[in-house]
Amino acid sequence: MSELTGLYGMWYRELKVFMREKSRIFSSLLNPLMWLVVFGTGLGSAVSIQGANYQTFIFPGILVMTVLFTCIFFGAYIVLDKRIDFLKEVLVAPISRTTMFFGKALGGTTDAFIEVMILLALGVFFGIHYSVLSVLLTLLTMFIVAISVVSIGLIIGSFMNSTEGFGLIGGFVVFPLFFLSGALFPTNNLPSWLAAFVGVNPLSYAVDLLRGLLLNLHTYNLWLDFSVLVGFAVVMVVAGTLAFRRLKP
Amino acid sequence: MSYVIEIDGLHKHFGDVKAVNGISLKVKQGEIFGLLGPNGSGKTTTLSMLATLIKPTKGTAYVDGHDILKEPSRVRAAIGFVFQEPSSDDLLTGKENLYIHSLLYGVKVADLEKRIQEAFKLVDLTDRQNSIVRTYSGGMRRRLEIARGLMHQPKILFLDEPTLGLDPQTRDHLWKYIKKLSTERGVSVIITTHYMDEADVLCDRVGIISAGRIIATDTPANLKKSLGGDIITMKIKSPNTAAIRRLKYVKKVERSGDILRLTVKDSDLHLQELLKKIGKVESVEARSPSLNDVFIKYTGRNIEDNSAEGGWSQRMIQARSRNE
Numbered sequence: 001m002s003e004l005t006g007l008y009g010m011w012y013r014e015l016k017v018f019m020r021e022k023s024r025i026f027s028s029l030l031n032p033l034m035w036l037v038v039f040g041t042g043l044g045s046a047v048s049i050q051g052a053n054y055q056t057f058i059f060p061g062i063l064v065m066t067v068l069f070t071c072i073f074f075g076a077y078i079v080l081d082k083r084i085d086f087l088k089e090v091l092v093a094p095i096s097r098t099t100m101f102f103g104k105a106l107g108g109t110t111d112a113f114i115e116v117m118i119l120l121a122l123g124v125f126f127g128i129h130y131s132v133l134s135v136l137l138t139l140l141t142m143f144i145v146a147i148s149v150v151s152i153g154l155i156i157g158s159f160m161n162s163t164e165g166f167g168l169i170g171g172f173v174v175f176p177l178f179f180l181s182g183a184l185f186p187t188n189n190l191p192s193w194l195a196a197f198v199g200v201n202p203l204s205y206a207v208d209l210l211r212g213l214l215l216n217l218h219t220y221n222l223w224l225d226f227s228v229l230v231g232f233a234v235v236m237v238v239a240g241t242l243a244f245r246r247l248k249p
Numbered sequence: 250m251s252y253v254i255e256i257d258g259l260h261k262h263f264g265d266v267k268a269v270n271g272i273s274l275k276v277k278q279g280e281i282f283g284l285l286g287p288n289g290s291g292k293t294t295t296l297s298m299l300a301t302l303i304k305p306t307k308g309t310a311y312v313d314g315h316d317i318l319k320e321p322s323r324v325r326a327a328i329g330f331v332f333q334e335p336s337s338d339d340l341l342t343g344k345e346n347l348y349i350h351s352l353l354y355g356v357k358v359a360d361l362e363k364r365i366q367e368a369f370k371l372v373d374l375t376d377r378q379n380s381i382v383r384t385y386s387g388g389m390r391r392r393l394e395i396a397r398g399l400m401h402q403p404k405i406l407f408l409d410e411p412t413l414g415l416d417p418q419t420r421d422h423l424w425k426y427i428k429k430l431s432t433e434r435g436v437s438v439i440i441t442t443h444y445m446d447e448a449d450v451l452c453d454r455v456g457i458i459s460a461g462r463i464i465a466t467d468t469p470a471n472l473k474k475s476l477g478g479d480i481i482t483m484k485i486k487s488p489n490t491a492a493i494r495r496l497k498y499v500k501k502v503e504r505s506g507d508i509l510r511l512t513v514k515d516s517d518l519h520l521q522e523l524l525k526k527i528g529k530v531e532s533v534e535a536r537s538p539s540l541n542d543v544f545i546k547y548t549g550r551n552i553e554d555n556s557a558e559g560g561w562s563q564r565m566i567q568a569r570s571r572n573e
Contacts, residue, residue, distance in 0.1 A: 002355030009352025013338065013345075020340050020381075085336035089397075092300050093353040094326040249302050 006095035010103020011110065014077075018111045028115055032066045036126055049186050050217050056127035057217075060210035061183025063119055063138075064203055067112045067146050072174050074108035075153025076166045083163075088249045101154065101244040105237070108150035109143065116142050123214075134213050141213070141229065145206045148233040151240035158243045181207050188219040202232040253278050253405050253437045254299065258308035261294050261461075268294045270461035271308070279435040281427065283452030285442055285540060287552050291461040292441035293333060296407050299439070300330050313404055326354075329403035331394050333410045339383040343374060343393050346382060347400055354401035368396040371426060388419035395423065399430070406430065408440040412447060424451050443552060445540045457544055464547045473538045476546060477501075479516035480538050481523070483509045484531040492526045499523075507531075512538075 018024060040055035049057045081087040090100060120138065123130070152173065160166045180194075181203040190198060198204045209225035212218035218225070254276035261269040269291040276282045284292045297303045299312055301321035310317050313327035337346045347365045356364060369375045372392035382390060391411065398406055408427070412420040428451065430436040442448055448455045449469045456466040465472060477500040488509050493499055498519050501512035509527075513519060516535045524530060544552045 005352045005355055005358075009349045012352065013341070013349045016345055016349075017338065017340050084339070085332050085334040086338055088302060088330075088332055089336040089350070090353065091302055092325055092328070092330045093350075094322050094355070095353055096322070249297070 003095055003099045006093065006099050007103045007106070010090070010095075010100060011106045014104065014107025015110055017077075018107075018114070024111075025114065025118075028066070028070055029118060031069065032062045032115075032119060033122075035062050035065070040126070052215055052217065053127055056215065057186075057211075058184055059123060059126050059128055060214050061181065061207045063116060063142065063210060064145060064181060064206050065178050065183055066115050066119060067142060068149055068174060068178060068203065070112045070115060071108050071146050071149035072153040072156070072170050073166075074111060074150055075155070075157030076163050076170070078104070078154060078157030079160050079163050079166050082161065082249070085249075087247075091247070091249050097244045097247065098241050101241045104154055105147055105150050105240065108153065109146040112146040112150070113139075113142065116146075128214055130214075137213050138210060141206060141209050141226075144229045144233045145203070148202070148229070148236040151233075151236035154240050155236075155243040158247045177201060177203050180204070182219075183207050186217075186219070202228055205229055205232075251278055252276060254282075254310065254312055254439065256295075256299070256308075256310040259295065259298060259305050259310055260307035261291070261298060261303065262306045267461050269298070269305075272458075272461070272463050273308075274456055274463055274466060276437060276439060279431055279437055280453040281431050281438040281440065281451055283440050283442055283448040283455040284458050285445070285448040285452075285455050285544070285552070286458035287443055287550075290458045292458055293409055294461075295458075296330075296409055296439065296441060299324075300328060300407060301325055327403060328405045328407060329398035329401065330407045331391075331398040331409065331411055333413060335390055335394065337382050337390060337394055337397065340381065342379050342381055343369070343385070344378040346393065347378075347397055350397045351400050356401050364400055364402075368400050371399065372396040373422075388415050391415060391419070392423070395426065399436075402434075403436065405437045405439065408438060410441055410443070412442070412444065420447075427451060445552065449540055455540065457540075457547060459544070459548045459550075465543065469540060472540060472543045476512055476538045476542055478512045478514035478538070479535055480542055481511040481513050481516055481520070481533065481535045483511070483527070483533045485509050485528065486531070487528060489526060489528045493523065496523070496526075 036055060036059065040058055044054035047054045078087070081090070120135065153170070156169050156173070157166060160169065180197045180201045182198055187195070187198050187204060187208065205220065205225040205228040208218045208220050209222055209229065212222045212225070252275045256272055256274050259269055259272045260267070272295060284295065286292055294303070298305050299310055299317060301317050301324050304318070312324045315323040315327070317324050344365060347368060348361070351361055351364065366375070369378050372395060374389060374392055374396065377385070377389065382393065385393065395411065412423055415423065427438055431438055440452065452469060454467065455469050455472060456463045458464070467475070478498070484507050486507060488504070490502055490504065493511070494502055498514040499511055500514060503510040513523065520535060524533065541552050
């Protein structure tokens, strides 16, 4: 019971901080909107892919990108917690490290979810047609992706002691994951070297699944996509709890 | 069992550095125990081990009857910890900080609001509870963190340099709160400090710590009594030390350059005779011994010699508290 209230406490704190910094919500939405409006319109005026407008085509990929950036860099808050000694305050509380990890992970997932909801609502302007089922399945997919990626962010954060260092490593992780996910291009006709890179990137399956759900365009079997994502999430969450077990103040 | 903390041969080594080098001590239920020593003497490391934040290299301790190595979560449930550095979330309000703390410590939801209001009242922050912590002064933030440390009604409270950086008035305030906690609620308090007066005024018992070891433990009064007299400091060119040494009430004579330091029993009765025998004196000062004199007796060093790492503001504050 006390582990549950502890979990709620951890999550509540992350949510409050996120809501207090309104600028964080706006700036995190600016990046995806630039891609959709500027890049999407610009390239879209020349290209359409598999019968879809380019803007519409990249929309699922941009959703994944938003979650990716928000969740990875959420890990930097662990570094900040170390700086202000808030981490000690949490470490000395009678809650388990696992609870601590899940509280943080759910906090980051919630941040990403708020952004995803806003983007999904804006999706109608980018040519997306929703059904109740497609929205629910999209949210489920986003949840699985968010919890996996936030785990990566938290693992990096648990090892780092400076935000500068975090930014460096974070960038190193984020950009390959983004560009090799097929967020910006179709994955069904790639040269074999690139197909191999895309194939080992778990986020490719997230993009593929979302594209299947929202646009009915996909390269892989959707069940394969889903299984890969669940497997990825399990591995990352377990790794994250282990990383938190060795977290030092 | 009347001891809430029993430390048994605790060691913590960081590489070659023996931060804590075999500490053993016992703290009674309801007492305020002070760990007095210069910066870097191992005070914070000791507290961190007791609070299960770091693991000892050797030895162990029992906090509220629980082994810190075997039952860390039980230990954590029994203690409150106020850290040396600010550890509240400065983007949140004071109240939100306390609310989150209560959730982490499993305070019953039904009691929550009442406890929060009690805590604010105790530290006089009731009217600022809904302000963002960033707008608090340093002293207010400290008080908030002390209130937070008390929210879950711990049996044992650890305070790591609680008055560092506070103005004298806030400091006096805090001392009162801490005393009240121990006398009215029976909370045992372990406090680290390098301020002599803090240890002297606030603590029931003091353990003097230097280079990772406890070198003396007793009440402040007894520690000072152990010196055997008052301290007389004189500025004098050619003292007749031979004559002085023969006097029964002179316990100790130390000389460095022009400065002569005597430890004298009942100095107020004997000052006249002393001055007559010693020769021409430029200046003289007699005072009762302080805990710093005790520290000097055991280590040969001044407690504040070592605090260079404290930074500018800390040294300013130390200077101010010395001049009070």
